[in-house]
Amino acid sequence: xxxxxxxxxxxxxxxxxxxxxxxxxxxxxxxxxxxxxxxxxxxxxxxxxxxxxxxxxxxxxxxxxxxxxxxxxxxxxxxxxxxxxxxxxxxxxxxxxxxxxxxxxxxxxxxxxxxxxxxxxxxxxxxxxxxxxxxxxxxxxxxxxxxxxxxxxxxxxxxxxxxxxxxxxxxxxxxxxxxxxxxxxxxxxxxxxxxxxxxxxxxxxxxxxxxxxxxxxxxxxxxxxxxxxxxxxxxxxx
Numbered sequence: 001x002x003x004x005x006x007x008x009x010x011x012x013x014x015x016x017x018x019x020x021x022x023x024x025x026x027x028x029x030x031x032x033x034x035x036x037x038x039x040x041x042x043x044x045x046x047x048x049x050x051x052x053x054x055x056x057x058x059x060x061x062x063x064x065x066x067x068x069x070x071x072x073x074x075x076x077x078x079x080x081x082x083x084x085x086x087x088x089x090x091x092x093x094x095x096x097x098x099x100x101x102x103x104x105x106x107x108x109x110x111x112x113x114x115x116x117x118x119x120x121x122x123x124x125x126x127x128x129x130x131x132x133x134x135x136x137x138x139x140x141x142x143x144x145x146x147x148x149x150x151x152x153x154x155x156x157x158x159x160x161x162x163x164x165x166x167x168x169x170x171x172x173x174x175x176x177x178x179x180x181x182x183x184x185x186x187x188x189x190x191x192x193x194x195x196x197x198x199x200x201x202x203x204x205x206x207x208x209x210x211x212x213x214x215x216x217x218x219x220x221x222x223x224x225x226x227x228x229x230x231x232x233x234x235x236x237x238x
Contacts, residue, residue: 007060009053010043018043025114061101072097078166085174088144092178093169095149095156102151107135109148110178115198117146123197124148132190137197142186144178146198161185 010018019040026032039046063071065082072080072090075097080090091110095102102108107129111117124135129148133155137146149155159165159177162185168175175181219235 006062010048012044015043072169076166076169078170080169081172083172086172089169089175089177091144092159092182095151099156105151107148108151109146110144112145115145120146128192132192134186134189134191134193136191136193138179138193139196140193141183142179142193143198147178155189158182158186158189 008014022040023032023036026036069080069082072082072093076093082090090097094110095108098108123137129135133150133152134142135148137143149158159182162168162177162181165177168177168181
């Protein structure tokens with residue numbers, strides 16, 4: 001893993017790298033469809049021209065793996081060596097690790113790079129957020145790709161309820177702390193996890209090829225399943 005990762009704006013000379021890298025991870029997990037190939041072949045047309053550039057309310061804060069390891073180790077009180085998916089275990093500590101950046105916010109959250117959310121305020125409404133301290137996109141469990149935590153000292157340190165949590169942080173492999181483990185110890189909190197708000201990986205794999213995706217049209221009249229806008233609320237087949 002390189003020690004420094006730089007995020008840059010898309011340029012035409014990056015077209016082949018954009019295509020190859022995205023094609024690789026999509027094909028490893030899902031079936032590559034015609035719509036995928038179109039977007040990967042012409043990101044200018046399908047992403048940038050419709051307004052897909054980095055929005056003004058997004059801020060990038062560069063760091064290195066070494067700096068992040070040092071910061072996490074100092075603040076969590078154990079030796080952290082981030083490798084592969086290990087960063088996922090640390091998602092539940094972001095309220096502590098990035099406290100200086102979160103001071104003015106009511107909630108903080110974590111997500112994944114392969115998620116397109118659209119308008120999250122469609123489901124993370126003021127009423128729901130006011131009534132809870134934790135908001136998850138998964139039913140009856142915390143979600144590694146979208147759990148919102150109220151920015152308070154008590155909620156930010158919920159991870160400390162996990163037995164031997166610092167020992168688990170120090171291992172080199174993913175311990176599922178952000179989903180399976182922390183879920184066990186937060187059931188007494190005010191949580192909104194009443195429904196599935198996003199499809200998980202297992203569900204998407206089960207859908208199989210493009211024909212299965214098009215079955216969505218039967219439950220969602222008027223929706224073109226080949227061009228579903230981000231943020232669309234869908235009925236899903238069981």
